[in-house]
Amino acid sequence: xxKQVCTNEEFKRGAWKPEEDLILKRYIExxxxxxxxxxxxxxxxxxxxxxCRMRWKNHLRPNIKHGQISEDEEDLIIRMxxxxxxxxxxIAGRIPGRTDNEVKNYWNTHLSKRNLxxxxxxxxxxxxxxxxxxxxVSDTNDTQQTISIVSTKQQDESNIxxxxxxxxxxxxxxxxxxxxxxxxxxxxxxxxxxATSTTLxxxxxxxxxxxxxxxxxYSCWLSDEPTFYVPFVPSLDYSILPFDSLDNNYEDCWTNKxxxxxxxxx
DNA sequence: AACAAGTCCAACCGCCACCAC
DNA sequence: CGTGGTGGCGGTTGGACTTGT
Numbered sequence: 001x002x003k004q005v006c007t008n009e010e011f012k013r014g015a016w017k018p019e020e021d022l023i024l025k026r027y028i029e030x031x032x033x034x035x036x037x038x039x040x041x042x043x044x045x046x047x048x049x050x051x052c053r054m055r056w057k058n059h060l061r062p063n064i065k066h067g068q069i070s071e072d073e074e075d076l077i078i079r080m081x082x083x084x085x086x087x088x089x090x091i092a093g094r095i096p097g098r099t100d101n102e103v104k105n106y107w108n109t110h111l112s113k114r115n116l117x118x119x120x121x122x123x124x125x126x127x128x129x130x131x132x133x134x135x136x137v138s139d140t141n142d143t144q145q146t147i148s149i150v151s152t153k154q155q156d157e158s159n160i161x162x163x164x165x166x167x168x169x170x171x172x173x174x175x176x177x178x179x180x181x182x183x184x185x186x187x188x189x190x191x192x193x194x195a196t197s198t199t200l201x202x203x204x205x206x207x208x209x210x211x212x213x214x215x216x217x218y219s220c221w222l223s224d225e226p227t228f229y230v231p232f233v234p235s236l237d238y239s240i241l242p243f244d245s246l247d248n249n250y251e252d253c254w255t256n257k258x259x260x261x262x263x264x265x266x
Numbered sequence: 267a268a269c270a271a272g273t274c275c276a277a278c279c280g281c282c283a284c285c286a287c
Numbered sequence: 288c289g290t291g292g293t294g295g296c297g298g299t300t301g302g303a304c305t306t307g308t
Binding site for chain 1: 292293294295296297302303
Protein backbone atom coordinates (compact mmCIF):
# COMPACT_ATOMS: atom_id res chain seq x y z
CA UNK A 1 0.00 0.00 0.00
CA UNK A 2 1.31 3.38 -0.91
CA LYS A 3 1.89 5.47 2.14
CA GLN A 4 0.73 9.06 1.91
CA VAL A 5 3.53 11.26 3.00
CA CYS A 6 3.17 14.92 3.65
CA THR A 7 6.58 16.33 2.93
CA ASN A 8 7.75 19.73 3.95
CA GLU A 9 8.70 20.31 0.34
CA GLU A 10 5.03 21.01 -0.34
CA PHE A 11 5.33 24.14 1.74
CA LYS A 12 7.27 27.31 1.41
CA ARG A 13 9.76 27.93 4.20
CA GLY A 14 11.94 30.70 5.52
CA ALA A 15 11.23 34.31 6.31
CA TRP A 16 7.76 35.65 5.61
CA LYS A 17 7.42 38.40 3.02
CA PRO A 18 5.21 41.45 3.66
CA GLU A 19 2.80 40.33 0.94
CA GLU A 20 2.43 36.94 2.62
CA ASP A 21 1.71 38.67 5.91
CA LEU A 22 -0.97 40.70 4.21
CA ILE A 23 -2.61 37.62 2.69
CA LEU A 24 -2.63 35.82 6.04
CA LYS A 25 -3.92 38.83 7.90
CA ARG A 26 -6.74 39.40 5.44
CA TYR A 27 -7.68 35.73 5.42
CA ILE A 28 -7.91 35.56 9.21
CA GLU A 29 -9.76 38.86 9.44
CA UNK A 30 -12.29 37.48 6.98
CA UNK A 31 -12.54 33.91 8.25
CA UNK A 32 -11.43 34.02 11.85
CA UNK A 33 -8.57 32.48 13.78
CA UNK A 34 -8.01 28.75 14.08
CA UNK A 35 -8.43 25.82 11.67
CA UNK A 36 -4.86 26.31 10.59
CA UNK A 37 -4.86 23.48 8.07
CA UNK A 38 -7.75 25.19 6.33
CA UNK A 39 -5.90 28.50 6.48
CA UNK A 40 -2.86 26.79 5.00
CA UNK A 41 -4.86 25.24 2.15
CA UNK A 42 -7.31 27.99 1.30
CA UNK A 43 -5.26 31.13 1.76
CA UNK A 44 -3.02 30.18 -1.14
CA UNK A 45 0.05 30.89 0.92
CA UNK A 46 1.71 27.50 0.43
CA UNK A 47 2.79 27.66 4.03
CA UNK A 48 2.29 24.87 6.56
CA UNK A 49 -0.50 25.14 9.12
CA UNK A 50 2.08 25.48 11.86
CA UNK A 51 3.92 28.19 10.01
CA CYS A 52 0.68 30.16 9.49
CA ARG A 53 -0.27 29.77 13.13
CA MET A 54 3.16 30.81 14.34
CA ARG A 55 3.29 33.85 12.08
CA TRP A 56 -0.14 35.00 13.19
CA LYS A 57 0.43 34.35 16.85
CA ASN A 58 3.87 35.90 17.09
CA HIS A 59 3.69 38.77 14.62
CA LEU A 60 0.36 39.60 13.00
CA ARG A 61 -2.14 39.22 15.81
CA PRO A 62 -3.64 42.50 17.01
CA ASN A 63 -2.29 44.04 20.23
CA ILE A 64 1.13 42.47 19.81
CA LYS A 65 3.67 44.72 21.44
CA HIS A 66 6.91 45.06 19.51
CA GLY A 67 10.16 46.58 20.62
CA GLN A 68 12.16 46.89 23.80
CA ILE A 69 11.06 44.96 26.86
CA SER A 70 10.54 47.48 29.65
CA GLU A 71 12.10 47.20 33.12
CA ASP A 72 8.72 46.33 34.58
CA GLU A 73 8.22 43.59 32.03
CA GLU A 74 11.70 42.27 32.64
CA ASP A 75 11.12 42.21 36.36
CA LEU A 76 7.87 40.34 35.83
CA ILE A 77 9.57 37.81 33.56
CA ILE A 78 12.25 37.14 36.16
CA ARG A 79 9.72 36.72 38.94
CA MET A 80 7.43 34.57 36.89
CA UNK A 81 10.33 32.42 35.73
CA UNK A 82 11.38 31.92 39.31
CA UNK A 83 7.88 30.71 40.00
CA UNK A 84 7.01 28.80 36.85
CA UNK A 85 10.28 27.79 35.23
CA UNK A 86 10.36 27.59 31.45
CA UNK A 87 6.62 27.84 31.08
CA UNK A 88 6.89 30.52 28.46
CA UNK A 89 3.29 30.58 27.37
CA UNK A 90 2.11 31.02 30.96
CA ILE A 91 4.65 33.75 31.59
CA ALA A 92 3.75 35.50 28.34
CA GLY A 93 0.10 35.25 29.29
CA ARG A 94 0.83 37.58 32.20
CA ILE A 95 2.58 40.17 30.06
CA PRO A 96 0.10 41.90 27.75
CA GLY A 97 1.20 42.05 24.14
CA ARG A 98 4.21 39.78 24.52
CA THR A 99 4.41 36.33 22.98
CA ASP A 100 5.86 33.18 24.46
CA ASN A 101 8.52 33.16 21.75
CA GLU A 102 9.54 36.71 22.55
CA VAL A 103 9.70 36.04 26.28
CA LYS A 104 11.70 32.87 25.69
CA ASN A 105 14.14 34.64 23.37
CA TYR A 106 14.50 37.52 25.80
CA TRP A 107 15.20 35.14 28.64
CA ASN A 108 17.74 33.15 26.66
CA THR A 109 19.61 36.15 25.31
CA HIS A 110 19.37 38.70 28.11
CA LEU A 111 18.41 37.19 31.40
CA SER A 112 19.75 33.65 31.70
CA LYS A 113 23.39 34.70 31.89
CA ARG A 114 22.65 37.59 34.21
CA ASN A 115 20.74 35.32 36.52
CA LEU A 116 23.55 32.77 36.42
CA UNK A 117 25.96 35.44 37.66
CA UNK A 118 23.57 36.64 40.31
CA UNK A 119 22.88 33.11 41.43
CA UNK A 120 26.56 32.27 41.68
CA UNK A 121 27.21 35.18 43.98
CA UNK A 122 24.27 35.02 46.26
CA UNK A 123 22.69 31.66 46.63
CA UNK A 124 22.91 28.02 45.94
CA UNK A 125 19.49 27.08 44.80
CA UNK A 126 18.32 24.13 42.83
CA UNK A 127 15.40 24.09 40.52
CA UNK A 128 13.81 20.95 39.23
CA UNK A 129 12.47 22.09 35.96
CA UNK A 130 9.80 19.73 34.82
CA UNK A 131 10.65 19.51 31.14
CA UNK A 132 8.44 16.57 30.38
CA UNK A 133 5.49 17.65 32.42
CA UNK A 134 3.11 15.56 30.40
CA UNK A 135 5.02 12.37 31.02
CA UNK A 136 4.78 12.57 34.75
CA VAL A 137 3.69 9.45 36.50
CA SER A 138 0.57 9.68 38.57
CA ASP A 139 -0.86 7.00 40.76
CA THR A 140 -4.60 7.38 40.71
CA ASN A 141 -5.03 5.59 44.00
CA ASP A 142 -8.01 6.93 45.89
CA THR A 143 -6.22 7.65 49.09
CA GLN A 144 -2.94 9.09 47.97
CA GLN A 145 -1.44 10.67 44.92
CA THR A 146 2.18 10.08 44.04
CA ILE A 147 3.51 12.61 41.63
CA SER A 148 6.82 11.76 40.04
CA ILE A 149 8.64 14.67 38.54
CA VAL A 150 11.64 13.92 36.38
CA SER A 151 14.06 16.76 36.49
CA THR A 152 16.43 17.64 33.68
CA LYS A 153 20.15 17.74 34.11
CA GLN A 154 21.43 21.14 33.16
CA GLN A 155 25.17 21.04 32.84
CA ASP A 156 25.53 24.03 30.58
CA GLU A 157 27.13 26.87 32.48
CA SER A 158 24.92 29.35 30.75
CA ASN A 159 21.91 27.84 32.39
CA ILE A 160 20.88 29.63 35.51
CA UNK A 161 20.10 26.54 37.45
CA UNK A 162 22.23 23.85 38.94
CA UNK A 163 20.61 20.67 37.83
CA UNK A 164 19.98 17.26 39.18
CA UNK A 165 19.20 13.92 37.68
CA UNK A 166 17.20 13.00 40.68
CA UNK A 167 13.68 11.84 40.48
CA UNK A 168 11.49 13.68 42.91
CA UNK A 169 8.48 11.97 44.27
CA UNK A 170 6.08 14.33 45.90
CA UNK A 171 3.54 12.73 48.10
CA UNK A 172 0.31 14.65 48.03
CA UNK A 173 -2.13 13.68 50.66
CA UNK A 174 -5.55 12.82 49.36
CA UNK A 175 -7.28 16.07 48.39
CA UNK A 176 -10.63 14.76 49.55
CA UNK A 177 -9.25 14.33 53.05
CA UNK A 178 -8.38 18.01 53.24
CA UNK A 179 -10.54 21.05 53.33
CA UNK A 180 -9.86 21.82 49.71
CA UNK A 181 -12.85 23.35 47.99
CA UNK A 182 -12.55 21.68 44.59
CA UNK A 183 -13.03 18.00 43.86
CA UNK A 184 -10.18 15.54 44.16
CA UNK A 185 -10.46 14.56 40.52
CA UNK A 186 -10.14 18.15 39.34
CA UNK A 187 -7.10 18.67 41.50
CA UNK A 188 -5.42 15.52 40.29
CA UNK A 189 -5.98 16.63 36.70
CA UNK A 190 -4.54 20.01 37.44
CA UNK A 191 -1.54 18.40 39.06
CA UNK A 192 -1.05 15.96 36.22
CA UNK A 193 -1.22 18.67 33.63
CA UNK A 194 0.82 21.40 35.14
CA ALA A 195 3.18 20.24 37.80
CA THR A 196 6.40 22.04 38.35
CA SER A 197 8.60 21.26 41.29
CA THR A 198 10.88 23.91 42.63
CA THR A 199 13.18 23.80 45.59
CA LEU A 200 13.91 27.31 46.60
CA UNK A 201 16.95 27.01 48.70
CA UNK A 202 19.15 24.13 49.79
CA UNK A 203 19.36 25.58 53.24
CA UNK A 204 15.61 25.71 53.66
CA UNK A 205 14.04 23.40 56.18
CA UNK A 206 12.83 20.81 53.74
CA UNK A 207 12.23 21.06 50.06
CA UNK A 208 9.14 22.74 48.80
CA UNK A 209 7.17 21.83 45.75
CA UNK A 210 4.83 24.21 44.06
CA UNK A 211 2.26 22.46 41.96
CA UNK A 212 1.01 24.99 39.51
CA UNK A 213 -1.77 25.31 37.03
CA UNK A 214 -3.00 28.38 35.20
CA UNK A 215 -5.42 29.33 37.92
CA UNK A 216 -4.28 27.22 40.81
CA UNK A 217 -1.23 26.67 42.90
CA TYR A 218 -0.88 23.83 45.34
CA SER A 219 1.95 23.39 47.73
CA CYS A 220 3.55 20.58 49.64
CA TRP A 221 6.79 19.69 51.33
CA LEU A 222 9.04 17.24 49.54
CA SER A 223 10.92 16.12 52.61
CA ASP A 224 10.25 13.08 54.74
CA GLU A 225 8.09 15.23 56.94
CA PRO A 226 4.35 14.65 56.81
CA THR A 227 2.96 16.36 53.74
CA PHE A 228 0.28 18.97 53.88
CA TYR A 229 -1.98 20.37 51.27
CA VAL A 230 -2.82 23.99 50.68
CA PRO A 231 -5.99 24.66 48.76
CA PHE A 232 -6.33 27.27 46.11
CA VAL A 233 -7.73 30.56 47.35
CA PRO A 234 -9.36 32.34 44.39
CA SER A 235 -8.99 35.82 45.82
CA LEU A 236 -5.22 35.61 46.05
CA ASP A 237 -2.81 36.10 43.18
CA TYR A 238 -0.10 33.67 44.22
CA SER A 239 2.23 34.77 41.47
CA ILE A 240 2.86 38.08 43.17
CA LEU A 241 3.74 36.55 46.49
CA PRO A 242 7.39 37.27 47.30
CA PHE A 243 8.96 33.87 46.78
CA ASP A 244 12.45 35.03 47.45
CA SER A 245 14.78 32.63 49.16
CA LEU A 246 17.30 35.42 49.69
CA ASP A 247 14.97 36.96 52.20
CA ASN A 248 13.59 33.62 53.31
CA ASN A 249 10.21 35.24 53.17
CA TYR A 250 8.61 32.29 51.44
CA GLU A 251 7.95 31.22 54.98
CA ASP A 252 5.58 34.15 55.22
CA CYS A 253 3.89 33.07 52.03
CA TRP A 254 3.30 29.67 53.48
CA THR A 255 2.00 31.16 56.67
CA ASN A 256 -0.26 33.46 54.74
CA LYS A 257 -1.67 30.62 52.73
CA UNK A 258 -2.32 28.55 55.78
CA UNK A 259 -3.94 31.47 57.49
CA UNK A 260 -6.20 32.01 54.50
CA UNK A 261 -6.85 28.30 54.47
CA UNK A 262 -7.90 28.44 58.09
CA UNK A 263 -10.14 31.41 57.37
CA UNK A 264 -11.79 29.52 54.57
CA UNK A 265 -12.48 26.67 56.93
CA UNK A 266 -14.25 29.06 59.28
C1' DA B 267 38.83 46.99 4.91
C1' DA B 268 38.36 42.22 5.92
C1' DC B 269 37.51 38.59 8.60
C1' DA B 270 36.10 36.19 12.98
C1' DA B 271 33.35 35.88 16.84
C1' DG B 272 29.37 36.99 19.23
C1' DT B 273 24.44 38.28 19.56
C1' DC B 274 19.75 38.22 18.51
C1' DC B 275 15.43 36.48 17.07
C1' DA B 276 12.26 34.48 13.53
C1' DA B 277 11.32 30.15 12.13
C1' DC B 278 11.41 25.37 12.49
C1' DC B 279 11.13 20.78 14.81
C1' DG B 280 9.60 17.10 17.71
C1' DC B 281 6.71 15.81 21.24
C1' DC B 282 2.40 15.31 23.34
C1' DA B 283 -2.57 16.12 24.68
C1' DC B 284 -6.95 16.45 22.98
C1' DC B 285 -10.69 15.30 20.12
C1' DA B 286 -13.48 13.41 16.46
C1' DC B 287 -14.48 9.37 14.23
C1' DC C 288 -11.18 1.52 22.65
C1' DG C 289 -7.87 2.55 19.00
C1' DT C 290 -6.31 5.67 15.49
C1' DG C 291 -5.27 9.72 12.95
C1' DG C 292 -5.52 14.63 12.59
C1' DT C 293 -4.75 18.91 14.75
C1' DG C 294 -3.09 22.48 17.74
C1' DG C 295 -0.04 24.05 21.34
C1' DC C 296 4.20 23.99 23.71
C1' DG C 297 9.20 24.30 24.67
C1' DG C 298 13.75 23.49 22.66
C1' DT C 299 16.79 24.32 18.92
C1' DT C 300 18.63 26.17 14.68
C1' DG C 301 20.17 29.25 11.07
C1' DG C 302 21.05 33.41 9.18
C1' DA C 303 21.18 38.41 9.51
C1' DC C 304 23.31 41.77 11.97
C1' DT C 305 26.79 43.82 15.17
C1' DT C 306 31.09 44.15 17.44
C1' DG C 307 35.89 43.17 18.03
C1' DT C 308 40.50 42.44 16.21
